[in-house]
Amino acid sequence: CGVFGVVGVTDAANFVALGLHALQHRGQEAGGIVAHDAEKGFNSAHRFGYVRDNFTKSSLMETLPGDLAIGHVRYSTAGSKAAVIRDIQPFFGEFSMGGAAVAHNGNLTNADALRRELIERGAIFQSSSDSECIIHLMARSIQRKHADRIADALRRVEGAFSIVAMTRTKLIGVRDPLGVRPLVMGRIGDNGYVLSSETCALDIIGAEFVREIDPGEMVVIQDGRIESSRPFGPSTGRFCIFEHVYFSRPDSIIGGRSVYETRRAIGVELAREAPVDADLVCPVPDSGTPAAIGFSQESGIPFALGITRNQYMGRTFIEPTEQIRNMGVRLKLNVNKSLIRGKRVILVDDSVVRGTTSRKIKDMILDAGAKEVHFRIASPPTAWPCFYGVDTPNRDKLLAAKMTEDEMRDWISVDSLKFISLGGLYRAVGEAEGRNNACPQYCDACFSGEYPITPSDQIEKGFEM
Ligand code: 5GP
Ligand code: SF4
Ligand code: MG
Incomplete structure (x- = not known):
């Protein structure tokens, strides 16, 4: 999948649409955008098909006002392969301190177990997606800030995640401790910031590359300020080597190359x-x-x-x-x-x-x-x-x-x-x-069979490592 978010520009959703268009190679089944406007609040649109066929229509884009927006292009790895609109991200939740939306690239390896546990404790799932667990875990956190709730939720999940999330005022990015999937930060205009799966999506909107989000890092961006933290403690990255071979776009820059x-x-x-x-x-x-x-x-x-x-x-x-x-x-x-x-x-x-x-x-x-x-x-x-x-x-x-x-x-x-x-x-x-x-620099499990994160749901289903 591809994730993209921008804060501090007028009509942020239009920038997100362009960013998602540049990330279309990461997922072609569906796309979604959530935007926030000071007057009109949160609005969202989820559509099947290419970004260019949906998020270019002014009738739709006019329904997504505001200077903060995130989006997602979907390629189903977990959850149902059938076309279900409820599976399209970003996912949105209302919390006591206001709404938040989350877009996830990667795959959680303990989502089945978490889903069972959450359903038993009263959660009502809307989709078949592993990523929805994150919203439900956030709802159960007792933290008073969204970012802390996201961190709480992500400490419970296992697997690969590059997350772009938003509240009414903040753009938030997180990478799992191994940084399996990519996530980069860029600057746009005087006060704007961008988070994106790949640098090719910064280029399309004329944003300047700032840096990669580190494995295990969380960034919270508000009013042109960036706060960085390490919610999972120190870690050494193991980026997906297959991003280099196939998944990323050839004009993207990874690790300076x-x-x-x-x-x-x-x-x-x-x-x-x-x-x-x-x-x-x-x-x-x-x-x-x-x-x-x-x-x-x-x-x-x-x-x-x-x-x-x-x-x-x-x-x-x-x-x-x-x-x-x-x-x-x-x-x-x-x-x-x-x-x-x-x-x-x-x-x-x-x-x-x-x-x-x-x-x-x-x-x-x-x-x-x-x-x-x-x-x-x-x-x-x-x-x-x-x-x-x-x-x-x-x-x-x-x-x-x-x-x-x-x-x-x-x-x-x-x-x-x-x-x-x-x-x-x-x-x-x-x-x-x-x-x-002794300590491989990358994830290469699909070639070596050495899984850096135990795929516990799969093992439960009989997968032998
Ligand atoms: P095959 O026909 O051998 O199943 O798929 C190989 C082709 O699919 C290659 O040309 C490659 O571009 C593309 N491909 C790359 N990665 C993957 C993957 O993870 N799964 C699948 N099914 N195809 C892939
Ligand atoms: Fe998946 Fe292979 Fe990439 Fe590891 S290297 S994340 S197993 S595609
Ligand atoms: Mg091919």
């Missing part, structure tokens, strides 16, 4: 680790493109756009059902036949999950007359599901959970298949010494 540059470096590393003689390096668009550029630069094999993507389709894997996902590949991608015919082609993609994409693309490339097909993958084999906010399927659907690299090559039926090593990926994201196995 452009995501594009990191992805290009992954391609360079991959070309060193798994070279192969061929005529063309083609990206699987769009997520494989920067890595393919790096691969081509390092290997000297010409880069070519052998596959064209229909720009009007969403990202395949973000489509919520398997059926739509399966159709998606052909609706979305097409091979440039005259370029591919008779060639030995290296295809670079960011990841292999179920393997369905790779298999279909291989068919398309062979139909176009390619002589050889070699897959190079910009992440290690995805052998474990993510429980922290990326929608990977159950373990039994993950190709790499069932097969060795050679078996995957035979199953996809290509001339060669190689994944970047975990160490190589760490070097590419800027860790010159590679992975510190």
